[in-house]
Amino acid sequence: MAIDPVCGMEVDEATAEWKSEHMGKTFYFCAPGCKKTFDENPMKYMESDSHGGHQEEHHHH
Numbered sequence: 001m002a003i004d005p006v007c008g009m010e011v012d013e014a015t016a017e018w019k020s021e022h023m024g025k026t027f028y029f030c031a032p033g034c035k036k037t038f039d040e041n042p043m044k045y046m047e048s049d050s051h052g053g054h055q056e057e058h059h060h061h
């Protein structure tokens, strides 16, 4: 299972209809809307890769 980086849902790579490649990694999405959201701002979702899937707001300094 892969995690949809936009909404956090589990997505089966084998049957995923929506996916995007970014920086050499493949991301899977549960719906076209999630893929679109990712495609519009992939960096926002790239950064949380090492945090176990948790989406955290960044602190502004």
Ligand SMILES: [Zn+2]
Residues within 6 Å of the ligand: 004, 006, 007, 008, 009, 029, 030, 031, 034
């Ligand atoms: Zn989704």
